[in-house]
Amino acid sequence: MSQPKKMNIPLVAPIKCSQCPIRHRAVCARCDDDELILLESMKTYRSFAAGDVILWRGEPLEFVASVVSGVATLSKTMEDGRTQMVGLLLPSDFIGRPGREQIDFDVTATVDVTLCCFDRTRFEKLVNETPHIAQRLMELALDELDAARDWMLLLGRKTAREKIATFIEMLARRSSHGLDGSSDVIDLHMTRDQIANYLGLTLETVSRQFSAFKKDGVIGFTDRKHFTVEDMAALQEETGDDADGGVVY
Amino acid sequence: MSQPKKMNIPLVAPIKCSQCPIRHRAVCARCDDDELILLESMKTYRSFAAGDVILWRGEPLEFVASVVSGVATLSKTMEDGRTQMVGLLLPSDFIGRPGREQIDFDVTATVDVTLCCFDRTRFEKLVNETPHIAQRLMELALDELDAARDWMLLLGRKTAREKIATFIEMLARRSSHGLDGSSDVIDLHMTRDQIANYLGLTLETVSRQFSAFKKDGVIGFTDRKHFTVEDMAALQEETGDDADGGVVY
DNA sequence: AATTTGCCTTGATACAGATCAAAGAATCAT
DNA sequence: ATGATTCTTTGATCTGTATCAAGGCAAATT
Incomplete structure (x- = not known):
C-alpha cells in the first residue's frame, strides 16, 4: 500500500495562484492579475519526501521554484564529509537564481516539500520583462542576506x-x-x-x-x-x- | 599640512559616470545613457579615511551607495565586545538596501574609501521605475549571498x-x-x-x-x-x- | 513478541584554539 | 632622536568542544 520512498512521481496538480498560501510573500507577490495568468500557465508543482535531495550541487539547473509547503535546507559538504548548512528554506522562499545554470550547494527536503516550479530559461526571460518580479526577487535575496549575516555571527563567535x-x-x-x-x-x-x-x-x-x-x-x-x-x-x-x-x- | 583624521569633509567632486571605473559592474551597470544622466544628477561622492566608520548599526540610513574605490567591511558586535565581520565591500559593491531605513551592522572603511552616494528615498523611487537597476541589485545581492554561504562553511567547519x-x-x-x-x-x-x-x-x-x-x-x-x-x-x-x-x- | 535499525544520551579523554602574559618591531608624536 | 603607542610574535596554560566509546530508547520490521 505504501509507496516506495524514492519513487519518482514529483509532479502534482498545482492549485490556483489566487488561492495559493504563499501568494502574497513569494516571488509573485507583486504580480498583477495578467502576470499571474502567465505564471499560472508556466508553473508545475513537484513534491519531495522528507530526506529527498531536491537539487545536487553542480547539477544543471532546469528549474527555479518557490517553496509552497515544507522545509528545505541548503548545505555544503567538504571532501572529508564535514558539512555545513548555509540556508533554511521556508514556504515562500525561492530556490535557484536567474542567470546561473547551477548552484553551489545541495538542496534537501527535511520534511515533505512541495515546490512551485518554473522552467529556468523561461523564468529568466520573464524576470527581464517583468519589473515586479525582479524587484521582489531582489527583496527576497536581500532578506536572505540579512539572515545569512546573522548566521555568520552565530557561527563565528557564539x-x-x-x-x-x-x-x-x-x-x-x-x-x-x-x-x-x-x-x-x-x-x-x-x-x-x-x-x-x-x-x-x-x-x-x-x-x-x-x-x-x-x-x-x-x-x-x-x-x-x-x-x-x-x-x-x-x-x-x-x-x-x-x-x-x-x-x- | 596633513588633515586631522576625523575632520568632516566627506564630500568630493564626482567624476563623470562615463569615465567611472566601476561603471560596468556597479548597480548602474545596465543603465542606458538617459538613466545615467539622471543618476549623474543625483549622485554625490563622499570619502572616508581608513578606520572611519561609514555607517553605524541602527542609524537612520540617509543614503545608499556604491563603493568607487577602497575597501569597507560590514561587522556585527555582541554586547561583550565579540565581533564578527559579515561582509567585505570592494569597488562596485553596494551599501544599503532600498525599502529599509536602517542596517543591522556597522560599515567601516579599512583603507581610504570613496563612495558614490544617492539619497535613499530618491533611489528607492528610481528602483521602482527602473527595472535595470532592480535586476542589477538582485544580481549583486545574489553574488553576495554566494560569498556569504562560502563564508558560513568556513566559519562553521574549517x-x-x-x-x-x-x-x-x-x-x-x-x-x-x-x-x-x-x-x-x-x-x-x-x-x-x-x-x-x-x-x-x-x-x-x-x-x-x-x-x-x-x-x-x-x-x-x-x-x-x-x-x-x-x-x-x-x-x-x-x-x-x-x-x-x-x-x- | 523479538529483532533490527536509527537516533539519542552520557561518560571519558584529547586537542585545537582561546586566554593570559611578556617582550619585540614598527609607527607616530614630540 | 626619543619616548609613546600600537601592532605583532611567541610562550605557557586553560578550556570548550570534538572525538571516541558504550549503552538506552523508540519506531520499524519480521
Whole structure:
C-alpha cells in the first residue's frame, strides 16, 4: 500500500495562484492579475519526501521554484564529509537564481516539500520583462542576506550554549502563532545531527546543550522531537543577542 | 599640512559616470545613457579615511551607495565586545538596501574609501521605475549571498589553518592582475585583529598560522603587511576546498 | 513478541584554539 | 632622536568542544 520512498512521481496538480498560501510573500507577490495568468500557465508543482535531495550541487539547473509547503535546507559538504548548512528554506522562499545554470550547494527536503516550479530559461526571460518580479526577487535575496549575516555571527563567535539558545528562540518565534503565548509545544523537525550541521557543532554537543537547558528549567521535552519553552526571558538572555535592536540612547 | 583624521569633509567632486571605473559592474551597470544622466544628477561622492566608520548599526540610513574605490567591511558586535565581520565591500559593491531605513551592522572603511552616494528615498523611487537597476541589485545581492554561504562553511567547519589558507588564497586570487603569475607581492590591508574578526579566530591564532605557513615555505613575508605566495599548489590543498567546482565524474 | 535499525544520551579523554602574559618591531608624536 | 603607542610574535596554560566509546530508547520490521 505504501509507496516506495524514492519513487519518482514529483509532479502534482498545482492549485490556483489566487488561492495559493504563499501568494502574497513569494516571488509573485507583486504580480498583477495578467502576470499571474502567465505564471499560472508556466508553473508545475513537484513534491519531495522528507530526506529527498531536491537539487545536487553542480547539477544543471532546469528549474527555479518557490517553496509552497515544507522545509528545505541548503548545505555544503567538504571532501572529508564535514558539512555545513548555509540556508533554511521556508514556504515562500525561492530556490535557484536567474542567470546561473547551477548552484553551489545541495538542496534537501527535511520534511515533505512541495515546490512551485518554473522552467529556468523561461523564468529568466520573464524576470527581464517583468519589473515586479525582479524587484521582489531582489527583496527576497536581500532578506536572505540579512539572515545569512546573522548566521555568520552565530557561527563565528557564539558559544555552543548561545548557538542552541539562538536556535531554540528562532523556532519559538517562528512557531508562535502570531501571539507570543509561550508554552506551545514546538516541533523540532530536524535530527540532532542536522541541528549540529546547522549550528556548526557536533551532534553530541547539541544533545548535551539541550540536556543542560532542560536541567536548568529553560525548556522541557515532551519527547525527543518536541519541547516547550519554560522560561523565555532566560532563553533570550542566553542567546547573546541584544534584547533590543541595538539602539543605544 | 596633513588633515586631522576625523575632520568632516566627506564630500568630493564626482567624476563623470562615463569615465567611472566601476561603471560596468556597479548597480548602474545596465543603465542606458538617459538613466545615467539622471543618476549623474543625483549622485554625490563622499570619502572616508581608513578606520572611519561609514555607517553605524541602527542609524537612520540617509543614503545608499556604491563603493568607487577602497575597501569597507560590514561587522556585527555582541554586547561583550565579540565581533564578527559579515561582509567585505570592494569597488562596485553596494551599501544599503532600498525599502529599509536602517542596517543591522556597522560599515567601516579599512583603507581610504570613496563612495558614490544617492539619497535613499530618491533611489528607492528610481528602483521602482527602473527595472535595470532592480535586476542589477538582485544580481549583486545574489553574488553576495554566494560569498556569504562560502563564508558560513568556513566559519562553521574549517580549522584555523584552513581558514587562513582560504583567506590567503582569496587575497592572492583577487590581487593577481588577470594573470595567475603567482609571485606578486600581496598587500594584507588589514591588521591581525581585523583578520581574526573576519575569520572567527583570535589575533594570536592568526599570527601563529601565518608563522606556520611561513615556516612551511608556503608563503614568505617581506614585511608584516606584505607577503608572496611561494607554493600555490600547497596553499590550495590547505584550504580544504575542492580543487574543481565539485563536479564528480 | 523479538529483532533490527536509527537516533539519542552520557561518560571519558584529547586537542585545537582561546586566554593570559611578556617582550619585540614598527609607527607616530614630540 | 626619543619616548609613546600600537601592532605583532611567541610562550605557557586553560578550556570548550570534538572525538571516541558504550549503552538506552523508540519506531520499524519480521
